[in-house]
Amino acid sequence: MSTSSTKPTPLDSLAPMPAIEPIAIAAIDIPAHHRKHSRADVAAMAESIAIHGQQQPIEIERRQDAIGCYRLIFGSLRMQATAFLGRDTINAIVREPNEFASDGARRLRSFTENMARVRLGALDRAVAIADWCDIYRATQPRLKPGRKPATSAESLTLRLNSGDAELMAASESFTASFSEAAQAFLGISRAGVFRAIKIASISSLQRDRMALTWIADSEGELYRLATVKPADRQVSIIDLILGEKAGSVEEAIALLDGTTRNRPAKWEVVHQRFSRLPTGEQDHFLDLNEAAVTRWQTKRGAR
Template sequence: MTPTKIKIADIRVPANRRRLDPAWVATLMADMQTGNGHMVPIEVVPEKTEGYQYRLIFGGHRLEAVARLGRTEIDAFVKDPKEVATEAQIRKREIAENLIRRQLSVLDRSKDIADWRDIYDAEHGTGKTGRKRKPRDEAEDDELSAKFALNFSEAAQAVLGISRRSVFHALKIATIPEQIRQSISLHAIANSQTDLLLLAAEPADRQAAIAKLLLAEPAEVSTVADAIALLDKVPTSSKEPRWQKLAGDFSKMKASEQDRFFELHEAAIQRWLKGRQS
């Protein structure tokens, strides 16, 4: 389907839409101002009522961002009214767009952030290219990761989860060789930063051996720490520190469960944050 440019003033936004996140709107605005544009058109359906020509189906944040930039038109996919003839069909389309979407794993996200950082370095003449060819100095990587993160507004950093440490960790995870990264991309550890950082810290031959253990049928181990312990013939309990096991369990929690954990340990987290700022 080819998108059509339509006037923003002609679009009616239903009153029962979910509340817009101001930080996400600000992030989209900043991205559009760099020249990237809003990459995915919004979706509307023809609806001549109350002076409007269309009703918004999906893309409220993008619509708000474009409007706040002072633009009068926006790219939109105009859906066939037969596809969304009833309120139930329209609502089902909204729900599908929100829910039926594969989220990036920690592994995929790390690779994307690392590649983005490399593109940024090439465009701005900062740092060294060739992450895969030659290991970078950690202090230099930390400094350049901080500069890259500061390229985003505070709102964008919060929404996208791009901070100095997240970029630094992404660069480490992205050093995992392509073949190994592909082999574990659908394994549970692909969504565990703790496991991926442990894997990235191992030499390439050991990474291959660890991946082989993780992917064995039937599975011999479920975590990188367990695989390392098996390779080294060391009991898991004596090899894996308590904090490491907790970190592994935490990475597999749902966002709501992680939030509850933060609430229960707020004092300790505040103490840690204060120490990093001093």
């Protein structure tokens, strides 16, 4: 992951560019771990493809267990957008199963592509980093006789049952595997990895319920939710938030515990809802309230 050599790679030693083929969309399976996309994101990507064409191919793997079928490695948004346009095929780079040493290596390729190219929401990013950390731990060489690399079951146990000190140690080891430049580019830090592992400890079923909602973009709320135990209490909190009976994890906890909490001012309610809107809807709101925005700017400039 870190790079020690600064010498340029000779042109004659570069691997040939893989061929790009048109592949039937119906023949491509999307694994369950791929993130979900909102209808707005799919429509926006579809518009771009309709105007500019598909500028980047997706990447898929030929399945050994089903002739003529493939498994998506990355590019689910492009794939859904192309299908949205009513097209039957999509340009893809086809990888062979023997190109990946393990399922972890396959998923790692998907993670690195998404982390480098796509702005992930807080929930998707946390799960991607935690999974990446799992893969890193599973592929580490034995450090001393008798020590084995972490298995997927052990990685899940780390997320669910470890104390903060153990999680921080795993976070520090994983973060140190990146160069400083890579840490800066990917936005990875020891504290960030720690928070990601905590957030990823929320069950996959409950994460799926929160996907594409405002809370999936709020790292602070997700982290607070992850600290709540037991798991069924998390479910109750999510029920209240998704049912719009609570506007935050703390509000939901107050409702569950029957404790009093200061009612937020009207401007706080508007702020909470505004901050959860997509950028385009925020712009539309500001357009509708241009007079108030101009008044505020004039008042602020007079200070």
